[in-house]
Amino acid sequence: MSFRQISTARLLDPKRFHNGLPDGWNRDRFRQLCVSYAQIRGVSAQCIRTFEIIIDMISPNAFRDPSQEPFCYARQETLIAGRRLTDRTIHNHERNLEAIGLIERRLGENGARCKRKGLGLFLTPALNLIPEMHDAEAQNKADKKEHDALRGDRSRLYRYVKHGLAVLVSLPCPPKGCEDMMEAFRSWPRSDKLKYMSLEQLKCHVQAAHDLWKRIDGHVAKPGEISGAPEACFGSHIQDQFEETILSCNADGESSMPSAEASEPDCSGSGPDGPAHCSESNHPTDPAGRKAQKLPRVNNRILYDLASPELRMHIDIAGGGDQNPNPSLYAIETGIWSRLSEIGTNVSAWHEAINRLTLMGAILAGVITDARLSDPKLPLVVNPGGYLRGMVQADERGELNLISSFMGLLARRAREEDHGLG
Structure with missing residues (x-):
């Protein structure tokens, strides 16, 4: 190879450097951020454990010194560490970690690793990914908060829609489209299934639930009242006078409405079956x-x-x-x-x-x-x-x-x- 070819190869070789950990950080805090990011990216628990073993095998000083790259040169047998995994599984873990940008695999022939030759698993990409990992963590927290808020909104809508439908079907002449509204209500997923829905899916479901409630409320609501005539067991609606005691609004369970018992919407298969504290549970707390x-x-x-x-x-x-x-x-x-x-x-x-x-x-x-x-x-x-x-x-x-x-x-x-x- 000529000197010109060598120079060209060096120019094409990407620069590998990092600025070290932020002020006040140590290796453990950096590891926590990486683990959180890996969970957000959907990496398996076994793969995350492999990453933790890799990072623990690197000197803490290597993460703070920009003049050196932190890398693990341990063999795959060492990474297995009695975990009853195969070499192929560890190889897949390394490929997954590289795919999400936490490591770079610079290996010799047949996957050889060597400290002297600088061959192994380098964590330089993860150090350069700290801002992006922070952003992903913040976005994930915001999405979880919004997901929780949407599930809470669905829980409230469930109670109001169920009550409104029970009022409608108890009328001598139920309004047109009542059967369609009941069918839409029966199709709702159970409350314990909501947590597994994506944020976009949950948004669409809650919007549809809210639209259904608005349709029902348009038939039920009357001037000066909250939601039509209150049923006996739905709870005492707010009035303009004082009383010594108030009936408990069954906010934690589904009300059985005696006045509409014969025509209460059949929610079998769609109703909740959550824990006692669930706001859609059938078990009052x-x-x-x-x-x-x-x-x-x-x-x-x-x-x-x-x-x-x-x-x-x-x-x-x-x-x-x-x-x-x-x-x-x-x-x-x-x-x-x-x-x-x-x-x-x-x-x-x-x-x-x-x-x-x-x-x-x-x-x-x-x-x-x-x-x-x-x-x-x-x-x-x-x-x-x-x-x-x-x-x-x-x-x-x-x-x-x-x-x-x-x-x-x-x-x-x-x-x-x-x-x-x-």
Whole structure:
């Protein structure tokens, strides 16, 4: 080979360098990022374990020094390490890791590895992939959060659609298309299948479910009411008066509606069969014999007036996007949870509030928690989720008085309106 050919070959050879780990990082943190990225890319657990063995065989200093490339020159037998895998499996693992950009295979003939000759599995590509791995991790977290929110929305829609259909079929003359709506409802996947749906598939399903609910609500809803005449076991809808006790809205299970029992939609094969805490489960989590929380009974218009501007925005979005001073119960529940999530409340705190206070109590507690953030006369609430949990714990001790809190919020909104702040 001539000198000209050698020079050309060197120019064509890609430069292999890295800037080392970011400040404050060590090998273990880098490994965690790589493992997370590999999981996002769908790499098997066995393959990830192979990668962890590879990275553990490299000196930590090699990841920090840009003048040297971190590489593993261990033989495949060493990587197997008594894991009952074949050489072919390890070879496939290495190819998969190379395909997603975590390693580069620079091997000799027949896959030879040698420290002196610089042959082995190099992790330089992974070091140069750190920004992309960060982006992928952030996107994955955002997708999971959106997936959880969509499943929660489907859970709420399931309850409202089931109730609405039961009301429609109990009418002397069910509206045209009722059978089609029931058939569409029966075709819904079970709640325990939703987690395995892709984000796009779940978006399409929830949108279709929401469209079905809007069709049903158009037949059921009446002026001044939430969703038609409330059924006996669906829960006490919000009214404009006070009462000493309130029936628990079965937010954790499917209501059996006695008044429509003969014509209740048949959901066999499509209904949920999740764990006891699942909001579509058939197993109520409300402890038997627990004393019901005393709740004010108010209409939807009053709740909307009591809501903060931010909360009203979320209720409007849940109701279709237009301002509606008399929204549906579905829009109120969805809007309140969206607002609580926005201010940092964990979903488990919301579920605990529903389980303990009933859906109506949780709605009132959510409105009060949101209003508490902007109360100028009281100390700032740093942790809204903790504040909501505190209300649940106060109820467990028998110290919660939602009626008093509700009356206090009414008085506060009246003062703000008098001063032109509402």
